[in-house]
Amino acid sequence: MLHRTAVTALLLGLLLGGTTSAQAAKWQVCLHDAVGLNAPARASFDREFSLLLAPRDMRFAWSSCRAGGEAIHLAVRFDAPQPYSNVLGLAYKQSGAISPRVEIFLDPMLDLMKDTQCWTVIGRALARVAAHEITHFTEQRDAHDAQGLMKAGFSSAELSSDDSQLFCWRRRAD
Numbered sequence: 483m484l485h486r487t488a489v490t491a492l493l494l495g496l497l498l499g500g501t502t503s504a505q506a507a508k509w510q511v512c513l514h515d516a517v518g519l520n521a522p523a524r525a526s527f528d529r530e531f532s533l534l535l536a537p538r539d540m541r542f543a544w545s546s547c548r549a550g551g552e553a554i555h556l557a558v559r560f561d562a563p564q565p566y567s568n569v570l571g572l573a574y575k576q577s578g579a580i581s582p583r584v585e586i587f588l589d590p591m592l593d594l595m596k597d598t599q600c601w602t603v604i605g606r607a608l609a610r611v612a613a614h615e616i617t618h619f620t621e622q623r624d625a626h627d628a629q630g631l632m633k634a635g636f637s638s639a640e641l642s643s644d645d646s647q648l649f650c651w652r653r654r655a656d
C-alpha cells in the first residue's frame with residue numbers, strides 16, 4: 483500500500499512538472515527595489531502581487547529579466563518625478579504606445595497611509611498600485627474605469643482593505 487502511494491505521488495509530480503515547463507509565461511515582470519523595502523513589506527508585496535497576477539500569463543522576480551519572453555520593468559522609488567509629486571505610480575508613454583516600464587512610489591504611499599503602522603499593509607498596497615500600472619501597459623490603455631483595478635485613484639481605506647477583490651483582474655463579458 484505504501485509502495486503504491488509513492489508511485490502515485492511520483493507520477494503526479496512528473497505530470498505537474500510537465501505542465502509547468504510547457505507553460506512558459508508570456509510576460510516576466512522584473513522588479514527593481516530602489517528604496518530597500520523591509521522584509522515584511524516585501525513579503526506582503528509578493529503575496530498580493532502573486533494573487534493579482536495569477537489570472538494573467540505573467541511571472542515576476544526581484545531581479546534583472548532573464549532572456550526570452552517579454553519583460554516589464556517595474557521600479558519601486560521614493561518619489562515620483564516632477565511634476566507628478568503626489569501620484570502613487572506611473573506608466574510611461576513613448577511614441578504613442580505605453581512602454582513596458584512602470585514605477586511605483588513609496589513616499590506618497592506612506593503619506594496617504596499615515597494611519598497605518600503596519601509594513602505588511604504598505605507592501606500590499608504597493609502591489610495593488612503596481613498591478614494597476616502594469617495593466618496600463620498590458621492593455622495599452624490610457625483610460626480609467628469607474629470601478630475596480632483601473633479606477634483613477636484609490637483611497638487609503640481601499641488600499642489598506644483586507645479584501646483584494648477591488649483590485650482583481652476583471653472577468654470580461656466576451
Ligand SMILES: [Zn+2]
Nearest residue numbers: 614618626634
Ligand atoms: Zn492609472
